[in-house]
Amino acid sequence: MRSLRTGLSLTGLVTAAALLLTAPAAHAADTPLRDLASAKGKVIGTAVTGSKLTGTYGDIAGAQFSSLTPGNAMKWGTVEPTQGSFNWTEADQIVAFAKAHNQQVRGHTLVWHNQNPSWLTNGTWTSAQLGTLLQNHITTEVTRYKGDIAAWDVVNEPFNEDGTYRSTLWYNGLGSGYIANALTWAHAADPAAKLYINDYNVEGVNAKSTALYDLVRSLKAAGVPIDGVGLQAHLILGQVPATLQQNIQRFADLGVDVAITELDVRMQLPATDASLAQQKADFKSVTAACAAVTRCVNVTVWGFTDSDSWVPGTFPGYGAATPYDENYAPKPAYYGISEALGGTTTTPPPSTGACSATYSVVNQWNSGFTGQVTIACSGASLSSWKATWTYGAGQQITQAWNAGCTQSGAAVTCTNASYNGTVPDGGSVTFGFNASWSGSNPVPTVTLG
Structure with a gap:
């Protein structure tokens, strides 16, 4: 300029x-991301907020993506805020939208240490009581959406950075066996759904991802139903791990699917032409690494628009982490995803x-x-x-x-x-x-x- x-x-x-x-392009590439992904045998997804699935937000979510992940609507604190009293409103809304737009739904998440209701976290439970509560929760939720959920993030973030088990309500009360039990209960409730363990900072080969690798290998050896691993991929600009594709491949070699489940790339604000160009390269690199491995089946961005991103509220001074800006215009990152899926971007x-x-x-x-x-x-x-x-x-x-x-x-x-x-x-x-x-x-x- x-x-x-x-x-x-x-x-x-x-x-x-x-x-x-x-x-700045006023519209997205002619071929929607979902069609490009389908041609490569992949699924492209986004996390969504159910109440926003109207207008331009809904139009983009429906046209560009072949999978939806409820950002918060299926977490325990949302669906059972009071013991025995369930609220399925937003989760049902997202499932209905997905059906109307021929999309998969990725269930998120059944067992996590965050966003649990206070009645659960503040309660005093014996191990047997805690196990019963967890089994009932998993069975109730998975059964409700049986046939509607393609894959569940069953267990979320079980590890510390050094590869030890995270100290949580579940680990402290039930031991590491809660993971196998959760997978087993979810499978019993919906045998057709793919079951995943999901975590962050496991994108490259490191102590944490190796702990996850060892866990999956042991679960498979024990006959526990485990179908895949989710690599969240909440990344910082310019810091895509060099061993990402190698790591995806080693999990695939265990005989499980791999999904990039929560991809965003945050940058210091304000965004510049240089940072947006680097972000495009980062989104392209992650998507290409998945596209290169047969058993990497899904790339999901954690919100497609900067107006619906968690980043600014969690990392002050950072943001602009998604493929669309706050006005729903595609950013260079959008075209990075498109190009990695075989799309051709014609510069206007x-x-x-x-x-x-x-x-x-x-x-x-x-x-x-x-x-x-x-x-x-x-x-x-x-x-x-x-x-x-x-x-x-x-x-x-x-x-x-x-x-x-x-x-x-x-x-x-x-x-x-x-x-x-x-x-x-x-x-x-x-x-x-x-x-x-x-x-x-x-x-x-x-x-x-």
Whole structure:
């Protein structure tokens, strides 16, 4: 992108940036991800929130993905918040949506140390009582969705980083045998469902993944029903393990399926062109590693849009971890997945139109001023925007509206609010700010991205 510079008097206007757009794509690749995956004998999935499965969110979830994972709707704390009182509303909603869109459902999760109801975690149970509670929970939930769930994450996150068993309600009360029992009970409730053990930081060959490997091998040797392993793949930008495909293959060689179950790639915010390009490479690398191993059957992203991601709330300063931005526009990461599944991405030709940013000082006094920037498009459009500039005389933004503005030293970055990222052809968006100045107020050169 190229910005155009022009001058500005203190009370005048400046066309601070007029950019020829080499095009953030306004739509996804022509061939949906689910069709590309199917052609390779794979399933492509996403975690979803049931209440959002309408409008654009629902359209994308239904068109692009062949599998849905309830993000929270099937966890114990959701389905049985009070002992003996069940709430299946959101889980039923997701299952019904999947049926209507010819999708699989991946059940998540039956046995976990988190998101359990307080009546369970605060109770005082004998080992026998705890075992009965667990068996009843698994049997009740799996039986309800018998025939509707292709695969269950039966046991979630049983290991510490060093490969020892995690100290949990289940391990402390029942010993490591709870894992085999849970798998056995789930199989009895629905013999057709594929049963998985799921964990994080097990994507590469390391102590934790080796402990999981040894467990699966021992379970198979004992005749316990275990069909697969889930590698969560909550990754940091640029840190896809070099041994990912090797690790997938060694599990496959045990005679079990492998799924990438919770893929996202978080980055420090704000996102840059360079970080988005690296994220594309990371999504492509993970998807390609799965595509290369016959028994790697599923790649599921943990939410497909940044507006539905867990990352910002858990890792302050990080985000932008999914294939779609907050306005449901596909990011480079989307095309990384597509390319790894054999899709061809045609870069849209440069637009003959342009979007420009007009900077104005609308009021000025002895120690401060009010400014605004209007972003307008003609023959082009934006699905999100970012305006950046560097102040030359110590000016400091003190307040902004209709945009999120941050200043580091002299560098200012303003990005769209959740409600005004889209600038259609022929449309415009304006944001404003107050700032301080002293001595002089030279004109900044603004770059629009």
